[in-house]
Amino acid sequence: MRRLLAVIAAFLLLLPAARAEEAVIPPAYPVPQYVQWLLDVARGELGYTEGRDLYTKYGEWAGDPYAEWCAEFLCWCVDQVDRQRGTHLLTQVYPRYSGMNTGLNWFLRQGRYIARNGVVPDWGSQWFYGEEDRMASGSYIPQPGDWVFYTFDDSGNTAHVAMVEYCTLEADGQVRAHTIEGNMPDKVQRSSHLLTDWRVLGYGTVRDLAGVVLNSHAFGEKVVTLQQRLSALGYLDAQHITGTYGSATAQAVRDFQTDTGKTPSGIANHHTQDTLEQMYWAQYWQEDIHFTVRDE
Numbered sequence: 001m002r003r004l005l006a007v008i009a010a011f012l013l014l015l016p017a018a019r020a021e022e023a024v025i026p027p028a029y030p031v032p033q034y035v036q037w038l039l040d041v042a043r044g045e046l047g048y049t050e051g052r053d054l055y056t057k058y059g060e061w062a063g064d065p066y067a068e069w070c071a072e073f074l075c076w077c078v079d080q081v082d083r084q085r086g087t088h089l090l091t092q093v094y095p096r097y098s099g100m101n102t103g104l105n106w107f108l109r110q111g112r113y114i115a116r117n118g119v120v121p122d123w124g125s126q127w128f129y130g131e132e133d134r135m136a137s138g139s140y141i142p143q144p145g146d147w148v149f150y151t152f153d154d155s156g157n158t159a160h161v162a163m164v165e166y167c168t169l170e171a172d173g174q175v176r177a178h179t180i181e182g183n184m185p186d187k188v189q190r191s192s193h194l195l196t197d198w199r200v201l202g203y204g205t206v207r208d209l210a211g212v213v214l215n216s217h218a219f220g221e222k223v224v225t226l227q228q229r230l231s232a233l234g235y236l237d238a239q240h241i242t243g244t245y246g247s248a249t250a251q252a253v254r255d256f257q258t259d260t261g262k263t264p265s266g267i268a269n270h271h272t273q274d275t276l277e278q279m280y281w282a283q284y285w286q287e288d289i290h291f292t293v294r295d296e
Contacts, residue, residue: 023169027143029207034087035145039165041077041084042180042188049187058182062098070161071098073182074147077163093206094147101158104149107204109220109243114140114210115202116195121156124213127270134270135210138195140203141167142177147204148193158201160184162191170194214268218245226268229280230256 050056050069058072059065061079078094081087090096095106107113108120118126118135125134142148142164150160162181170176178192193200212218214226224243230236236252250266257264260275268276 025141025167025169025175027166028141029143031144032206034081034085034089034093035206037081037085037087038077038089038145039163039180041080042074042163042165045073045077045182045188046180046190047187048182050183056182064098067098068183070181070183071103073188074161074163094204103147103161103204104158104201107147111208111221111225112205113202114205116140116197116200120202120212122217123215124267124269126210126212128210140210141175141195142203143206145206148177148179149201149204150199151201152199156201164203165190211270211273213270214245214273215266216245216250219243223249226253226273226276229276232280233276233283 048056054066054068056065056069056072058076059067059069061076062069062072064072075090075094075096078090078096082090095103097103097106104113113120114135115121115126117137118139120126127134128140144164144166146164148162148164149158150162151157152159160181160183162179162184165178165180167175167177175195176192177195178190180188181191182188184191212222214223220243223245224241226245227236227241227243227249230249230252231238231241233256235256236248240246240248240252253268253272254264254266256276257266257272260272260279262272262275
């Protein structure tokens with residue numbers, strides 16, 4: 001309890017005084033020090049306004065002084081933290097990018113993306129770790145330092161990105177995420193959105209908090225984890241641990257599903273992944289115990 005109160009108190013100190021009186025929702029997880037530094041850098045840029053023909057120092061840093069600069073602003077802020085604090089966040093914790101959809105796909109590849117509606121297009125539904133039910137639309141409360149990806153039409157393409165500063169509870173029970181963003185429309189400023197806002201595609205998260213259905217469209221770290229576990233249990237040759245969900249992975253999943261009494265779809269849904277995880281760790285600890293006994 002003391003730790004929780006300390007986390008809440010520390011977080012409230014991060015907020016501007018006028019905002020500390022709002023119905024702030026404390027972060028569900030401790031806020032990393034680097035996130036605090038990153039938010040401080042972003043706050044220091046509030047009010048910066050683009051020059052003639054969209055010129056910004058953020059675009060110049062990224063290689064195009066006259067580019068649309070919402071992503072460039074956030075990436076620049078991360079780079080400033082790295083320079084000032086000796087961290088290595090850019091390309092490790094956060095992406096360095098400019099193009100449409102590139103940032104969202106980067107987080108997806110890292111296994112740290114949560115769709116607002118709980119469904120990743122072409123992949124499938126998501127679920128919070130430790131929960132049986134699929135994730136409900138608008139149920140994820142973004143954490144400080146998360147990046148928000150927006151669309152402004154029905155294409156599903158990213159058109160804007162912002163960084164979450166904190167969240168508040170509205171009088172009607174809805175949750176509002178407060179953000180810092182650039183290029184909105186011509187300056188760095190604060191903004192906000194309800195978690196149900198259709199324009200929000202999803203969040204690039206600081207932590208890996210959710211699973212997702214994996215199929216032939218999937219790629220990245222979650223696929224690597226799936227493949228490593230299939231390989232450890234003898235269903236997949238190690239050469240196919242590539243991070244791409246190819247035909248060999250699909251067949252391995254089908255074989256595993258058949259052996260565990262599931263419908264052999266070749267799609268790694270929630271229950272398939274849970275069963276695989278349980279069997280993987282059971283084998284791991286059994287082997288570890290045997291190794292420890294022999295070593296002694």
